[in-house]
Amino acid sequence: xxxxxxxxxxxxxxxxxxxxxxxxxxxxxxxxxxxxxxxxxxxxxxxxxxxxxxxxxxxxxxxxxxxxxxxxxxxxxxxxxxxxxxxxxxxxxxxxxxxxxxxxxxxxxxxxxxxxxxxxxxxxxxxxxxxxxxxxxxxxxxxxxxxxxxxxxxxxxxxxxxxxxxxxxxxxxxxxxxxxxxxxxxxxxxxxxxxxxxxxxxxxxxxxxxxxxxxxxxxxxxxxxxxxxxxxxxxxxxxxxxxxxxxxxxxxxxxxxxxxxxxxxxxxxxxxxxxxxxxxxxxxxxxxxxxxxxxxxxxxxxxxxxxxxxxx
Numbered sequence: 001x002x003x004x005x006x007x008x009x010x011x012x013x014x015x016x017x018x019x020x021x022x023x024x025x026x027x028x029x030x031x032x033x034x035x036x037x038x039x040x041x042x043x044x045x046x047x048x049x050x051x052x053x054x055x056x057x058x059x060x061x062x063x064x065x066x067x068x069x070x071x072x073x074x075x076x077x078x079x080x081x082x083x084x085x086x087x088x089x090x091x092x093x094x095x096x097x098x099x100x101x102x103x104x105x106x107x108x109x110x111x112x113x114x115x116x117x118x119x120x121x122x123x124x125x126x127x128x129x130x131x132x133x134x135x136x137x138x139x140x141x142x143x144x145x146x147x148x149x150x151x152x153x154x155x156x157x158x159x160x161x162x163x164x165x166x167x168x169x170x171x172x173x174x175x176x177x178x179x180x181x182x183x184x185x186x187x188x189x190x191x192x193x194x195x196x197x198x199x200x201x202x203x204x205x206x207x208x209x210x211x212x213x214x215x216x217x218x219x220x221x222x223x224x225x226x227x228x229x230x231x232x233x234x235x236x237x238x239x240x241x242x243x244x245x246x247x248x249x250x251x252x253x254x255x256x257x258x259x260x261x262x263x264x265x266x267x268x269x270x271x272x273x274x275x276x277x278x279x280x281x282x283x284x285x286x287x288x289x290x291x292x293x294x295x296x297x298x299x300x301x302x303x304x305x306x307x308x309x310x311x312x
Contacts, residue, residue, distance in 0.1 A: 003075055005039045006068045008032055009047065013065050016054045088117040089281040093289070094130035094142035095122070097223035099268060101245040102302050103143070106292045111285055118281045126193055126221055134271060140282040141272045141289065145199065152274055158293050159268040161240035162304035163202075164256040168233045179260040182206055189235035190217035191226055199266060203238060206264045230254070240266055241303030258304075267308060268293070 012021040012032070022029040040047050047061035057065055091111075095104055104122065111120055123130070123139060130142040134153065143158065165180050165188075186207075193200045218235055220226040223243065230237050231253060237243075238259065244250040270293075272278060272286055296302040 001039065001042055003072070005035050006072055008035050009039060010065060010068050010072060012036065012048065012055055013057050013061065016056065018050075018055055086117045087115045087281045087284055089279050090119045090121055091141070091279070091282045091285045092121040092123065092139045093285065094133060094139045095124055096127045096130065096143065096145070097124055098240055098242040098245075099143045100124045102242045102296060103289070103293060106296060107289055110288050110292050114288060115281065115284060118285065120285070126223075127199075134273070137273065137277075140278060141270065141286055143268050143289075144271045145202065145266055145268065153271045154274055156270045156290070157267055157308045158270045158290060159297060159302065159305045160308040161242065161266045161268065161302075163199075163238050163240055163259045163264055163266060164304065165236055165259065166230060166239055166243065166254050166256050167236040168231050169253060169255050170233060176255050176257040178257060180257040182259065182261045182264060185236075185238070191220055191229050191235040191237045192217040193221050193226070194219040199239070202264070202266055206261065240305070242305070244303070268305075 008021070008025060008027075011025055012018060015021045015024060018029055018032060018036075022032045025032065036048065043060075043064070045060045046058050047064055049056050049058050049061075093107070100122075104124070108120060108122065111118055123133065125133075127142075127145050130139065131144055133139045134142045134144075165176065165185065167176070192203065195201070195204070218229070220229060226237060227243065227247075229235065241256075244254060244256075247253060270286065270290055272282070275283070278286070293302075294307050297305050297307045
């Protein structure tokens with residue numbers, strides 16, 4: 001016996017007509033009749049008396065009608081209770097600086113709106129540090145770039161970003177082309193994060209795979225400080241477009257060239273502790289984070305990014 005059958009039966013009795021009930025319920029009359037017949041078969045009794053004047057409940061039907069009304073009210077109350085129940089607790093989320101510049105505020109706004117009693121603990125740090133924190137159970141969720149499948153994490157590819165060569169604009173300086181290849185970066189004064197962090201790992205792997213000369217950049221493990229150094233003309237950097245999100249004057253201060261090599265992309269993966277270790281609040285925030293990322297990409301608010309999460 002299904003709630004749908006109860007709803008159908010109750011509406012037929014209330015309206016006294018199969019045809020009017022079908023219209024009211026927005027189902028075809030044959031499907032409605034079939035469900036009523038199935039219900040009568042399950043109960044092994046006739047519930048409705050059909051005549052030229054319409055449909056009336058039998059004695060058994062009237063008894064069933066009263067109990068069905070009560071059951072439906074209880075079901076509706078249970079649904080309302082579930083919908084109104086408020087998640088609570090603390091959820092810790094780690095974002096790399098470039099990801100945080102695009103995703104951080106929208107995520108906080110979304111969680112505040114949906115789950116006002118959930119307390120977010122937001123951590124902004126380079127991905128290598130976030131990975132260590134997730135392993136140490138200091139974070140529930142993190143968006144990472146270098147994910148080791150051997151770890152006991154739940155990992156979902158989220159967003160794939162193009163990478164760009166970024167440098168400060170300067171008078172008398174030849175303009176960058178729209179696109180540039182990896183091989184052209186080796187002789188440039190580069191400023192990058194150090195080895196353990198996701199972006200550097202991506203670039204080192206690309207140079208190694210392409211048999212290109214090894215990078216010997218200045219290393220700065222702080223996005224803010226790194227971008228200050230680039231803005232001051234101390235060198236160039238390779239970053240996703242999100243690295244410019246916190247600069248209102250980015251178009252006037254910096255110039256960019258897309259890295260043309262097809263294999264050089266950065267995948268943002270949504271990583272978390274295994275599902276059985278996450279609280280209901282953390283599971284809800286994980287869904288909200290994925291939805292925020294998708295909305296930002298589809299609205300064109302995540303520069304150079306495309307949605308890469310595939311529903312199972």
